[in-house]
Amino acid sequence: MAQVKWSLDPMHSEITFKVKHLMISTVTGRFNSFAVNAVTEGDDFSKPANVDVSIDVSSIDTNNEQRDGHLKSDDFFSAANHNHITFKSTKIENNGDEGKVYGDLTIKGITKPVVLNVENGGVVVDPYGQTKAGFTVTGKVSRKEFGLTWSAVTEAGSVVVGDEIKFTAEIQLIKQA
Template sequence: MAQVKWTLDPMHSEITFKVKHLMISTVTGQFRAFNVTAETAGNDFSQPGSIDVTIDVSSIDTNNEQRDGHLKSEDFFSAANHNQIVFKGTKLDVKGDEGKLHGDLTIKGITKPVVLTVENGGVVVDPYGQTKAGFTVTGKLSRKEFGLTWSAVTEAGNVVVGDDIKITAEIQLVKQAA
């Protein structure tokens, strides 16, 4: 079976994250610039050949310019030296509409294996004749495992930034003409 190529539909996709602040509330952010490509044997994603994600670190947006600048600094992502977050999928196990996406995630030059949960929204043909596939990808990772170790503690002993980062990606892909 011939390989089918898929590219990101950026108008219908987003990558967001949540992290605890002072351990009493949650801050939400997103990356505004990213790309996803995939190759599959057929349209159903049961046999993906590749799944590649690149995220522009400088596109981070937490709705606060000062915080975004801090996140781009050496304290966190070191965007000047590590301008991309890269995910290379190694295996996709989907049974029905749910599954696991295994891959290697590289942040700030550190690569670690991760397993993300995938909700397969299905494949449809849109009103313009384009074949589209939709997925919700969620996961949790430790920022400190990727060298994002900056921390501070309040007078009361509360940690300013939590270690666990919750990730949600709403991804829509477009099948490319053969």
């Protein structure tokens, strides 16, 4: 069976994340620039694929320039020294419409194994003749495990930024010729 290459359709894809603020509300952010490349055996994702993701840290957007600047600083992502977050799959379990992707996530130069949940939306040919595949990927990580350890406590003892980061990626891939 021939290997097929897939690349990101950035117009129909997004990566968002959520983190607790003061442990009473949730702040949502996104990365506006990222790449996803996959290789499959055959024309669909029924056989395991290799997936590589690269996220441009400087594209972080929480709808607040001051907070975004703080997130890019050495307190968090240290974007000047670690300009990309990467994920490389090591194993994929495909159970039809749902599955899991195991891989190595690197943030701020620290690599840890993670397991992501994947909802397979299917493969279709769009009106322009391009074959596209859609996925919803979800997961959560401890920011402190990746060296994002900045913290502050309010006078009342509340933590300013939660440790658990939940993220969702809505990904559409285009089959390459």
